[in-house]
Amino acid sequence: MSKSHPEQAYKSCQGIQSLARKLGKEKLIHACRSALELEVYNYMFIKNIMEKNHQDLHHQIPVLPLHENIRGAEAYQ
Numbered sequence: 001m002s003k004s005h006p007e008q009a010y011k012s013c014q015g016i017q018s019l020a021r022k023l024g025k026e027k028l029i030h031a032c033r034s035a036l037e038l039e040v041y042n043y044m045f046i047k048n049i050m051e052k053n054h055q056d057l058h059h060q061i062p063v064l065p066l067h068e069n070i071r072g073a074e075a076y077q
Contacts, residue, residue, distance in 0.1 A: 012043040023050045 020028040031049035035041055 015043050016046055019047055019050050 016028070027050045028046070031046045034049050035045055
């Protein structure tokens with residue numbers, strides 16, 4: 001988590017700890033695994049995953065169709 005001011009990061013951490021107490025440790029672990037896989041490190045993402053109880057986040061990620069006009073990641077390096 002990258003914040004301009006340490007206080008912002010501290011508040012985010014407090015919020016995540018509060019969610020863990022309210023919604024449970026298992027949901028927090030699942031949400032954190034999803035965040036790590038997708039490289040999304042923010043409070044709102046963790047909160048949304050925990051509250052909506054997503055079972056499998058990968059079903060929600062759209063997959064781009066194969067097409068000659070769609071370039072891969074190597075085109076942007």
